[in-house]
Amino acid sequence: MPRSAIASERAVIRAETRRRWSLALPALTVITLCSILPLVVMVGYSFMEKGQYGNVEWGFSLEGWRAVILEKDFFDDSYIPATAHLTILGRSVALALLTTALTFVFGIPTAWFIATRSPSTRAFWMFLITVPFWTNLLVRTIAIQEVIRADGTLNRLLLATGIIDEPLQMMFTNGAVLVGMTYVYLPLMVLPVYAAIEKFDFRLAEAAYDLHASRFYCLRKVVLPLMWPGIAAGSILVFIPALGAYVTPRLMGGGRAMMWGNLIDLQFGQGRNWPLGAALSIALTLVVLGAMVWYIRRVAKGGESIG
Amino acid sequence: MAEKRFDVTHMPGVATIAIVTFLALYIPVLILVVNAFNASDTAGRWEGATLRWFAAALDNTAFRRAALNSAIVALTAATLSTVLATAAALAVTRGRHIKGQGGIFVILNQPLLVPEIVFAIALMVVLAQVKQATGYQGLGYVIVAHTTFCIPFAFLPIRARLSGMDLTLETASMDLYASRFYTFRRVTLPLLLPGILAGFMLAFVISLDNVVVSSLIKSPGQETLPTYLMGELRRNLTSEIYAISALLLFASISIVAASWFVTRTRQ
Incomplete structure (x- = not known):
């Protein structure tokens, strides 16, 4: 190719690169200014000194990060584990994992059920799963709250049938938060698992079965590997919002069963400890990113080679 | 099992x-x-x-103002994010690989990688400075915040639609001396429209449903429907709250039904 042709080819590529970058630029600017920059500010705040009335004061300090796990003893100023914070962080991880497990227990059979219906009724069942997915999370939390609160539907039912004599106090407990989160996040498990099962050629399982594979062997060696990408995607889709949940634990758990997101909010409100709140925010973001990286490394790539 | x-x-x-x-x-x-x-x-x-509780809600000025704010925010944020996401999707989905394409992709999806409460609080901290510096207290902040987190949601279906479209028709149009803009308007855009519509509806619902970001970014006295509902909940569960919840429920369901219809007719 003559040199001038190469040069003009390069110019074309350069022009196209410029044109396409400028197309993406407005969106990139908005996200950089409103999402990435504030996050950088938060990283900075987590290393600053706490202001007396909220806000921060200039000056480097690790106090915010230390306060995540340690607190000063009231009497002798030595550092002891910050039990209150650690309890909340531990509860958040535990409840997020349990929510994932429960959505798994209910979600997988549901996805399987939908995927094995005839194509015409499948659309109807899928519609039933998509509606809650699109419905306001706050409204769905109110709905489940109405069922389990002290004078709610469940208690009235149990009282009327004489199973209990006094209403059960279910609200503002870890269990209430767990029920609430399982209820609101369930569709997030069903949708990706359904997508994986739907692609599955059931003749493969039948073939394995015909070749005298036991049901369990067939399930483990044929069905599960094909469902695995969907299960992993569903687990990530449930675990991540559950870990950082704010609305559901606030309504179902109140002050007694607080979660990580509520603790962050508290530091920027009544707590007036912005460096601690910033450190908690960055820590939560890092855990979420870690989960995401694990997913992309272990599952998204492996899943492609299987499917 | x-x-x-x-x-x-x-x-x-x-x-x-x-x-x-x-x-x-x-x-x-x-x-x-x-x-x-x-x-x-x-x-x-x-x-x-x-229908008494619905009437009571509709009669309530605070509710009406919150509903109006919600409509303004969701419409504006969905429109803006869809336009931005469409341009960005056109930039990264097709044609040869350009320098920095992976980076553009990561930035576009960045709001999805951050927990909502962290996104909301970090933006609140920054916008508090802006509010103080400019003195402006309007709905603009909520709209900007919603536009930001709606971009990746609008981007998703638009990109999916674009990557399924081959370039033949556009190449044909360009070969027949149609200008780049004319080709976009008469060939690309009509083909892309279902994706854009799906992106808009997704962004609209995501914005309409949001409570965490709105409640932290809004100025005192401003309410959207979900933040108003959240505030009312602090008192007690009343029939009016059920009515407002039911209204929000109907709104979401009609949007799902509409999007269902759009995807049906496309096939």
């Missing part, structure tokens, strides 16, 4: 769990809707159907 039997269509355990799951999903919502129509103001006793 499926450990013991392996006949695809006859797994009684699976069907039972699935039916229980569907019932568990829908019964609480149905109870809520029934309560919204219940003439009695104590939720347990049914005293006939009434």
Whole structure:
């Protein structure tokens, strides 16, 4: 190719690169200014000194990060584990994992059920799963709250049938938060698992079965590997919002069963400890990113080679 | 689960769990809707159907203002994010790989990688400075915040639609001396329209439903429907709250139905 042709080819590529970058630029600017920059500010705040009335004061300090796990003893100023914070962080991880497990227990059979219906009724069942997915999370939390609160539907039912004599106090407990989160996040498990099962050629399982594979062997060696990408995607889709949940634990758990997101909010409100709140925010973001990286490394790539 | 039997269509355990799951999903919502129509103001006793609570809500100025704010925010944020996401999707989805394409992709999806509460608080901290510096207290902040987190949601279906479209028609149009803009307007845009519509609806619903970001970014006295509802909840569950919840529910369901219809007619 003559040199001038190469040069003009390069110019074309350069022009196209410029044109396409400028197309993406407005969106990139908005996200950089409103999402990435504030996050950088938060990283900075987590290393600053706490202001007396909220806000921060200039000056480097690790106090915010230390306060995540340690607190000063009231009497002798030595550092002891910050039990209150650690309890909340531990509860958040535990409840997020349990929510994932429960959505798994209910979600997988549901996805399987939908995927094995005839194509015409499948659309109807899928519609039933998509509606809650699109419905306001706050409204769905109110709905489940109405069922389990002290004078709610469940208690009235149990009282009327004489199973209990006094209403059960279910609200503002870890269990209430767990029920609430399982209820609101369930569709997030069903949708990706359904997508994986739907692609599955059931003749493969039948073939394995015909070749005298036991049901369990067939399930483990044929069905599960094909469902695995969907299960992993569903687990990530449930675990991540559950870990950082704010609305559901606030309504179902109140002050007694607080979660990580509520603790962050508290530091920027009544707590007036912005460096601690910033450190908690960055820590939560890092855990979420870690989960995401694990997913992309272990599952998204492996899943492609299987499917 | 499926450990013991392996006949695809006859797994009684699976069907039972699935039916229980569907019932568990829908019964609480149905109870809520029934309560919204219940003439009695104590939720347990049914005293006939009434529209009284809906009327009471619609009569309430605070509710009407919140509903108007929600509509303004969701419409503006969905429109802006769809336009931005469409341009960005055109930039990164097709043609040869350009320098920095992976980076553009990561930035576009960045709001999805950050927990909502962290996104909201970080933006609140920054916008507090802006509010102080400019003195402006309007809905603009909420709109900008919503536009930001709606971009990746709008981007998703638009990109999916674009990557399924081949370049033949556009190349043909360009070969026939149509200008780049004319080709975009008469060839690309009509083909892309279902994706854009789906992106807009997704962004609209995501914005309409949001409570965390709105409640932290809004100026004092401003309310959207979800933040208004959240505030009312602090008192007690009342029939009016059920009515407002039911209204939000109907809004979401009609949007799903509409998007269902759009995807149906496309096929």
